[in-house]
Amino acid sequence: MGKVIPCSGCRHCQFACPKNIPVADYIKLLNDIEMGKDGESGFNSIVERRKVKPSACDHCGKCETACSQHLFIMYNLDRVKEMFES
Ligand code: SF4
């Protein structure tokens, strides 16, 4: 198991993202899974509310340049994609 990802929820990443991917929601999902919450229902809830899935990411890197916490956003979005979109 990994450890909690220190995302502040600032959403600078989402504002920078040409695809408007709700990165903070997907990182929170990974943290919730780490805490033992149900990932499937969490994922479905984000998709319903935000409409954009991790697979929309084309790895342009703009989010990581904007991230106030210098997080590996693309890697973590790929993790969510592998868990729930493959
Ligand atoms: S790498 Fe993906 S999530 Fe980040 S800005 Fe580009 S499309 Fe958006």
Ligand code: SF4
């Ligand atoms: S910019 Fe970084 S710290 Fe802020 S919400 Fe996005 S992933 Fe989290």
